[in-house]
Amino acid sequence: MSVTQVIQSRRFPEPAAALRLIKPITWFPPMWAYLCGVISSGASPSGQWLLVVLGVILAGPIVCGMSQAANDWCDRHVDAINEPDRPIPSGRIPGRWGLWIALLMSALSLVVGWQLGPWGFGATILGVLAAWAYSAEPIRLKRSGIYGPGLVGLSYETLPWFTGAAVLAAGAPSGEVILVAVLYGIGAHGIMTLNDFKALEGDRQTGVQSLPVTLGPERAARVACAVMSVPQVAVIILLFLWDKPFHALGVLAVLCAQFWAMTIMFKDPKAKAPWYNGTGVLLYVSGMMIAAFALRGLGGLS
Helix, strand or coil: CCHHHHHCCCCCCCHHHHHHHCCHHHCHHHHHHHHHHHHHCCCCCCCCHHHHHHHHHHHHHHHHHHHHHHHHHHCHHHHHHHCCCCCCCCCCCCCCHHHHHHHHHHHHHHHHHHCCHHHHHHHHHHHHHHHHHHHCCCCCHHHECCHHHHHHHHHHHHHHHHHHHHHHHCCCECHHHHHHHHHHHHHHHHHHHHHHHHHHHHHHHHCCECHHHHHCHHHHHHHHHHHHHHHHHHHHHHHHHCCCHHHHHHHHHHHHHHHHHHHHHHCCHHHHHHHHHHHHHHHHHHHHHHHHHHHHHHCCEC
16 A cells, blocks of 8 residues: 555544654754753843743744654655654554644744744744755755755754844844854754664665765764764863863763763664664763853853
């Protein structure tokens, strides 16, 4: 039975499948990055807790959830090869419901983003556009192992970090905040590359030129780890230069722990990439929060 025939076998989505479609497990990185932005801004959250909570919900369940729904809809034929039990190819999200959910959540994103003021609304527009540019034809940056993970890394880490800082400060963040946010967004390119390992076979069959497809699992894993590591080294150097040695040592400690996790992954990159995404990524985002507190000490505001 084809994917089209399967998704026509039901009339309405299963509630559990709809929740799985927006992948709650993926919400954490942008929510965490938004909180990093709030902390790094140097502004007091007192009297602004609604902006903090609303921003976290927008970054995670709404915008990130929308991006996952859009990606699953646009990838339904690839998922039929890689993971046929996913909500759309399995038929638990039938017809065009996957598309309608993604479009409705895009509209909801803009409505909620409007509540965060001009900086929050502008960032929300960028986030929605990035989600569709990544997944949808004719742009579909996901086809590229360079631009696709790069866009997702910046959208998951840099954009919500910048948004959290700008919303709390009611203005542009300092150059230091922007620089660190960009560095962590660049490093997240490596995280997204490792995430592509699970779709290796389907990507190969459907012409998606992810780095695991073009370089092979071993070389792609090493490139991904280098891309994750270099920006963190830059953050460590910057924190030393900004007279934040203890914070710099904290980021260095979590980077060393990542190096240990990388050595384990290199033994079998294809099998161990999911393990690393649960272990090394937790260390990566811990370094983000350490850096955020360092930036708060710098005064955060421009």
